[in-house]
Amino acid sequence: MTTIARRAFLGAAALLASPALLRAQPAPRLLRVGNQRGGLRSLIEASGVAQDLPYRIEWSEFPAAQPLLEALNANAVDLGTMGDLNFFSVYSSGAPIKAISASRSDGASQAIVVRGDSGIRTVADLRGKRVAAARGGWTHYSLLAILHAAGVPFQDVRFAWLLPAEAALAFRTGEVDAWSIWEPYTSLEVLNFGTRVLADARGLTPSASVLAVNNRALAERREQLQDFVRRDARAWAWAQENRAAYARVTALAIRQPEPVLIRAYEVNHTRAVPIDAALVREFQQAVDQAHAWGVIPGKVSVADAVDQSFTRDLGT
Incomplete structure (x- = not known):
């Protein structure tokens, strides 16, 4: 290479590498999505709705809702899904997050x-018994709602606040007498360990999950978020029609037997629902009761916590 050509090449390389020019390049369109094991990512990928995405998804894995919500609060991820009461509990502490869509089981x-x-044999028989549950969120609230509906004072039951892995061991070894649980754990216990369902929360709780976003993402990535919400709704519609295929993909992700997941999906009957005035009222009633029972630490205006x-x- 001649001296002149070499200088020209080095000059061009320096220009291309200059910070000013690099800053001028448009950033790639990206959504940072938090996933709980066997959750949103499994649904999106199994359904095929992400095949023609006009942006890139960067997935981050979390073991449970709480660390995912902490990441949302810190703007480490743009969005993620979790149970309604988990979301409202963290929102009540001042986290800069909003719910933009919902699915109901x-x-x-x-x-x-x-x-x-x-x-x-009955909920009344739980008096004096030790019942395991995860503090806060769905099964804390549903446990209290079931007891309340049966007229059993909360102080008559001994609560053991345990996460699922600890609760499963305590339940199977007899350290606790009952377990307040959610799917697919229920189906795993019923099919593999001969467990009986004593009571469930039908008519007692919204049984919803929300897709929550950091407020910064809400301001900066609205177009991508709207697209993701539509794809998420299509994915849930696909899952209802293809439970076996959905179970097959998720079983590989979380290493659970397919029959357990198929039963869980049949029980759940999860579908996307609009966040409309009726759901806001239902959420508000549940959140107010959850606050009165100590499940949620602070009061919440649901209308302020969601973007309808x-x-x-999406329709009804």
Whole structure:
């Protein structure tokens, strides 16, 4: 290479590498999505709705809703999905997050289970018994709602606040008498360990999950978020029609037997629903009761915690 050519090449390389020019390049369109194991990512990928995405998804994995919500609060991810009461609990602490879409499961997806040989036959039989549950969120609230509906004072039951892995061991070894649980854990216990469902939360809780976003993403990535909400709704519609295929993909992700997941999906009957005035009222009633029972630490105005514009075209 001649000296002149070499200088020209080095000059061009320096120009291309200059910080000013690099800053001038448009950033790639990106959504940073938080995923709970076997959750949103499995649904999106199994359904095929992400095949023609006009932006890139950067997935981050979380073991549960709480660390995912902490990441949302810190703007480490743009969006993620979690149970309604988990979301409202963190929102009540001042986190800069909003819910932009929702999916609803049947209330039977939240239940109290007992061992098959247990003498506990009714909710009233839980008086004086030790019941495991995860503090905060769905099964804390549904446990109290089931007890309240049966007229059992909360102080008559001994609560053991345990996460699912700890609760499963305590339940199977007899350290606790019952377990307030959700799917697919319920189906795993029923099919593999002969567990009985004592009562479920039908008619007692919204049984919803929300897609929550950081407020910065809401301001900067609205177009991508709207597209993702539509794809998420299509994915849930696909899942209802293709439970076996959905279970097959998720089983590989979370290493659970396919029959367990198929049963769980049949019980859940999860579908996308619009965040409309009726759902806001239902959420508000549940959140107010959850606050009164100590499940949620602060009061929440649900209308301020949600953005109803994203799901107006989803129908009912």
